[in-house]
Amino acid sequence: MDRRIPVDDRTGHRIVPETIRRSESRYGNRPTMKDVAARAGVGLKTVSRVVNGEPGVTPETERRVQEAIEALGFRRNDSARVLRKGRTASIGLVLEDLADPFYGPLSRAVEEVARAHGALLINGSSAEDPDREQELALALCARRVDGLVVIPAGDDHRYLEPEIKAGVATVFVDRPAGKIDADVVLSDNFGGARDGVAHLIAHGHRRIGFIGDMPRIHTAAERLRGYRAAMEDADIPVRDSWTSLGVTDPARVRPAAEAMLSGPEPVTAIFAGNNRVTVTVIRVLAEQNRRVAFVGFDDLELADLLQPGVTVVAQDAAAIGRTAAERLFGQLDGNLVTPERIELPTRLITRGSGELPPAD
Amino acid sequence: MDRRIPVDDRTGHRIVPETIRRSESRYGNRPTMKDVAARAGVGLKTVSRVVNGEPGVTPETERRVQEAIEALGFRRNDSARVLRKGRTASIGLVLEDLADPFYGPLSRAVEEVARAHGALLINGSSAEDPDREQELALALCARRVDGLVVIPAGDDHRYLEPEIKAGVATVFVDRPAGKIDADVVLSDNFGGARDGVAHLIAHGHRRIGFIGDMPRIHTAAERLRGYRAAMEDADIPVRDSWTSLGVTDPARVRPAAEAMLSGPEPVTAIFAGNNRVTVTVIRVLAEQNRRVAFVGFDDLELADLLQPGVTVVAQDAAAIGRTAAERLFGQLDGNLVTPERIELPTRLITRGSGELPPAD
DNA sequence: TAGAGCCTGGACAACGTTGTCAGATGCGAG
DNA sequence: CTCGCATCTGACAACGTTGTCCAGGCTCTA
Missing domain, CATH: 1.10.260.40 (lambda repressor-like DNA-binding domains)
Known part of the structure; x- marks a missing residue:
């Protein structure tokens, strides 16, 4: 050659x-x-x-x-068209990981709303990395997406200020934006966790463990706060050994759960701060010979088929996505001016695991 | 107003x-x-x-x-840049439903490969509707995506011919393209189903039911073929009442499963043709008082925690996505010329449900 | 100090489309 | 027959960027 x-x-x-x-x-x-x-x-x-x-x-x-x-x-050639017309009829979605079952329905809901407005959806995963989030968001802006739905990985979003000023509609989802004023759509993480823990308390538990993600993540912090509020409402002092923060990968959740269940003051119930934790905790509990009550945050497929059924605080991922996207197009249509924080309620789904009495 | x-x-x-x-x-x-x-x-x-x-x-x-x-x-402004340079550094992914847990990891894998090549991913859901698939694919072409990964909903893709001729790299996934010659990446649906059914036969079953999707869907047809091949290999004649085709929604899978389990010649084992069917069948089986063996196509989260654990024929969605995307960029780099059909092996994961003996 | 060559910077066209505007055509009425 | 009007059509500029190419200033050498 x-x-x-x-x-x-x-x-x-x-x-x-x-x-x-x-x-x-x-x-x-x-x-x-x-x-x-x-x-x-x-x-x-x-x-x-x-x-x-x-x-x-x-x-x-x-x-x-x-x-x-x-x-x-x-x-x-729509590229040329876009150049001439100024609008691209496409919106961007920056999420954490499309492979996470929570984001599939969310993304799909955003897509459906976009479709109804004649827009395409470009999405990318930040892999929970703030730098990558920024890189992605800015790449989308360079494509001149009309709007941006961001599930924040980082906690400083001032880098988006020029874009927002230039007219890119922006809605944050699941966690509030950092250091800028913008629309946010999220679940009532605090209330959901509080309700879940209160549910356990109502069934007689007093020694309740909490396993959640790093408190620098907003949702994790809110859920932890909900846990503490429920305990405080019931006048139960919380032992340090009952809470485990910052662990989500199975290899580290497992020992954390096991520690809570042994120790001098073993917990009789566990509240899990998110779906990844839930899965591992369920595994650990299945191996225990005594029954430990359990409530998880986020629903799981097949949760009703396990023995016992898994009681969860469920978020409606599709509703969140839909709300965020509608808010986005509301901005684009010029109807919405002042940023708002929209909190969607969670739902406690009782299936058995959360209704077990304390095994003292 | x-x-x-x-x-x-x-x-x-x-x-x-x-x-x-x-x-x-x-x-x-x-x-x-x-x-x-x-x-x-x-x-x-x-x-x-x-x-x-x-x-x-x-x-x-x-x-x-x-x-x-x-x-x-x-x-x-990347729109202008694109117009000038001719390449958009973006690829399109047309899939069936992003909310389906099978497509999350697949999409994510495609995204990662795209990212490694400096490209963005635009994706859309066809909702299993051929018209919508076409509409989406052509919209992506109008955006001048460099390449297209399509999970076919329809069975005629001649509408893509001008695009392919114009240089849009194209790879079909999960099901072969209809009426055109193009790259395809898919699982060994036939072999996987045959292995799964053979596994049941090896555990003593002879009356085995098959519940799958409409045979006009390629994967469904292949899996049905695998079922029949396994039965034939074992010299077991298949009763019509043992196969149920074209049903996936729970409301219709349920009676289908129940019919197989009662009848004059009730099955002692069921093979499910896809993950949606699997979930419903597991529900039905959980309600039975006799134990029926079960193997499903596609893995499920928590499948190991059920009683008994669910034996499945697993596809590697991420590997499929990765392979397809790499093939796509291979085309773009001009290395690949002749369309190829790449079949990825499936894996039988035994967890208990498939190893139950016949309860005659 | 002049000439050659290099380095930096800018004018201009082109990418493919759409908005503006004026020209061409046809028809009916005066 | 001419004018006016309505209808249809096309020339041209502009969108924001990049590739090409040339000019001017500088350095270095003879």
Whole structure:
């Protein structure tokens, strides 16, 4: 393959014949409106009119144009359109991890609302990394998405200020934005956790463990606060050994749970701060020979089929996504001006594990 | 809200004063390279050079430009860039439903590969509707995505021919493309189902039920074929009443399963054709007082915690996504020319339900 | 000190589309 | 026959960026 390409001695740039250069600059050579116009024997603008269904074209002309479009396999280049019109009819969604079952329905809900508004959804996963979140969000802004739904990984979103000022609609989801004033849609994490723990207390438990994520994550902090509030409401002092923070991966949740269950003052019930923790705790509890009550935050598929059924505080991921997206398009339509914080209620689903009495 | 907008009597177009129109045409007024150039007191191209890290700019000039960029909150408009360069550095993913737990990891895997190639991922759900699939795929092509990963809903993809000819890299996933020749990445549905059913047979079952989706769906047909092959290999004639096709929603799977389990020749084991069927069948089996063996296609979270654990034929969604995406970028790099069909192996995970003996 | 060569910077066209506006055409009325 | 009007059509600029190419200033050497 000695197909040497001549090089400009001075600049080092490759010198390529016009014909080759053309086919190199894009894949294949897509027909443009100009090509269609030429083939149909009409003006450029007439083609544009036909493509966009604008009035003022004779049926006969339209037919000729349609024929040419068909024959050439023309498809309008939306990039160029966007450049001209200013709006891209696409919105961005920055979430943590699309593989997480919580985000699938959320993303889908956002997509459905976007679709109803004629917009496409571009999404990316931050992998819980603030830098990557920023990189992604800004890349989406560079694409000139009309709006941005962000599930924050970091806690400083001032980098979005110029974008918001420039008119990019922005809604934060699941956790509030850091250091800027913006719309937020989230679950009532505090209330949900408080209710879940109160549920355990109502069933006679006093020594209740809490395993959650790092408190620097807003949801984790709120749920911890809910746990503490419920305990305080019931006048139960909380032992340090009953709470485990900052662990979510199985290898570390397991010993944390086991420690709570042994110790001098073993817990009789555990509240899990999120779905990943829940899964591991359920595993640990299944291995115990005494029955320990359990309530988890976030619902799980098949939770009702386990023995006992898993009682959970459920969030409605789809509702959150829908609300956020609607808020976003509300901003775009210019109806919404002042940022708002919308808290969606959670729902306690009792299935058995949370109703077990203390095994003292 | 009587904010009437004057309308041109003739065209019906809204007549909007220039000032408003401008702010309507884009949100806010984003600074352009021209603005940056003016502020920094340099030429347009110099700004471009700085933004793209091209050589040939004095540190001092670069500093001035950076300062202006900072001050104005400039961000390059990638739409314009795309128009000029021909490539969008984005790929499209058309899947069935992002809320389905199978597609989350798949999508995420595609995203990771895209990211490694500096591309963004735009995805959309077809909701298993062929028209919507086409609409989505073509919308993505209009955006000039560099490539397209499609999980087919329909069975005729000739509408993509002009796009493929124009250079849009295309890979089909999970099911082969209809009526066109293109890359496909899928699981060994036939082999997986055959293995799963053979596993049941090996544990002594002869009356084995199959509940699957409509055979017009390729995966469903292949799995059915696998079921039949396994039965035939063991010289077991299949009763019509043992197979139920075309049902996936719980309301219809339930009676189908119950019918197989009663009847004159009740099955002693059931093979489920996909994850949605699996969930319902497990529910039905949990209510039975005799133990029925079970193997499902597709893994489930918590499958190991059920009593008994659920034996499944697992697909590796992430591997499928990764393979497809790599194939896509392979096409884009011009390495791959002839379409190929790549089948990924499935894995039988034994957890108990599939090892139950027949309860005759 | 002049000339050659390098380095930096900027003017300009082009990407494919849409908005504006004016020209062409056809028809009916004066 | 000419004018006016309505209808249809097309030339042209602009969107914001990048590739090409040339100019001017600098350094280095003879």
